Amino acid sequence: MSDRKTMKQLQAEVDTYISQFKEGYFSPLAMQARLTEELGELAREINHYYGEKPKKSTEKENTVEEEMGDILFVLICFANSLNIDLEDAHNRVMAKFQTRDKDRWTKKDTK
Numbered sequence: 095m096s097d098r099k100t101m102k103q104l105q106a107e108v109d110t111y112i113s114q115f116k117e118g119y120f121s122p123l124a125m126q127a128r129l130t131e132e133l134g135e136l137a138r139e140i141n142h143y144y145g146e147k148p149k150k151s152t153e154k155e156n157t158v159e160e161e162m163g164d165i166l167f168v169l170i171c172f173a174n175s176l177n178i179d180l181e182d183a184h185n186r187v188m189a190k191f192q193t194r195d196k197d198r199w200t201k202k203d204t205k
Contacts, residue, residue: 101181108170119175128168136161 099107112119120128139158141147149155173180 101184102179104166105170105174105180108167109174112171112174119171122172122176125168125172125175129165129172132161132164132168136165 119125135156136158139156139161142149143158170180172178173183
């Protein structure tokens with residue numbers, strides 16, 4: 095049995111988690127602030143691992159994977175709070191890229 099989850103399952107899992115609390119989802123502005131905060135934490139980790147800025151000895155050891163997971167969680171919360179189906183949103187974006195940007199980049203040879 096696979097432990098892979100669909101986007102709908104991820105959204106439902108997050109909704110089940112958030113629904114147990116009286117506070118529920120934060121407001122859209124608070125969600126945007128949380129997403130920005132998490133993105134900043136990812137940027138910091140990227141800078142430590144791939145940039146020129148080493149971690150201080152007092153800084154907690156986080157991973158890029160962990161920070162991306164935090165961003166995904168907050169993004170799912172944001173989408174759920176606005177009743178946005180992320181699978182549908184993804185499909186619309188991919189259709190846009192596959193039409194508007196289909197010849198924008200140099201394709202690899204498939205020979």
